[in-house]
Amino acid sequence: MYCMECGTRMKVARENFRDKTLGLPNLTLAGVEVRRCPACGAEEVAIPRIEEMHRVVAGALIRKAGRLDGAEIRFLRKSLGWSGMDFARRFGVAPETISRWEHGAPMDRLAERLLRLAVAREAPVADYRVEDLGFVDAPPAKTFRVRVKPAGKRWIAA
Numbered sequence: 043m044y045c046m047e048c049g050t051r052m053k054v055a056r057e058n059f060r061d062k063t064l065g066l067p068n069l070t071l072a073g074v075e076v077r078r079c080p081a082c083g084a085e086e087v088a089i090p091r092i093e094e095m096h097r098v099v100a101g102a103l104i105r106k107a108g109r110l111d112g113a114e115i116r117f118l119r120k121s122l123g124w125s126g127m128d129f130a131r132r133f134g135v136a137p138e139t140i141s142r143w144e145h146g147a148p149m150d151r152l153a154e155r156l157l158r159l160a161v162a163r164e165a166p167v168a169d170y171r172v173e174d175l176g177f178v179d180a181p182p183a184k185t186f187r188v189r190v191k192p193a194g195k196r197w198i199a200a
C-alpha cells in the first residue's frame with residue numbers, strides 16, 4: 043500500500059482509533075487497520091462493513107445510562123435515515139425543537155425513550171430489551187464512551 047500523497051510505502055498497524063467522522067467525540071474503533079505514511083504523515087483507516095459498525099454504535103448509544111447529548115441524538119437520527127423534518131413529523135414537534143435537541147437542549151424524557159425504541163426497532167439492534175429503555179433514568183457515567191471492534195465478520199461492542 044503506497045501513500046496517495048507522496049508515493050512512499052505506508053506502515054500498517056492495528057490500533058485503537060478515535061473516530062471523529064461520525065460526530066461522536068468519544069467513539070473508539072478498537073483494533074482497526076491504520077496506514078500511515080512515514081514520509082508525509084498521511085493517514086488512512088480501514089473500516090470494514092461501515093453500515094454494520096454504525097448499527098453497533100447505535101446499539102451502544104440506546105443503552106447509554108443517563109440522557110443522550112445532542113451529538114448522540116443527531117447520530118441516532120441519521121442512523122434511522124431521517125432528516126430533521128422526518129424526525130419532527132414523527133414526533134409531532136416543530137423542526138426547531140429537533141434542532142434544539144441536537145444542539146444540547148434537554149430532550150423530553152418520553153421523546154428520548156421513543157427515539158431509543160425507534161432505533162431498536164427500525165435498524166434492528168440485537169438483544170435490545172424493553173427494560174433497556176430504563177437506562178434513560180439511570181445515573182450517567184461521567185464520560186460516556188463507545189468502543190466497538192471488528193470481530194471476524196461482525197462488529198461488536200467492546
Ligand SMILES: [Zn+2]
Nearest residue numbers: 045048079082
Ligand atoms: Zn506520504
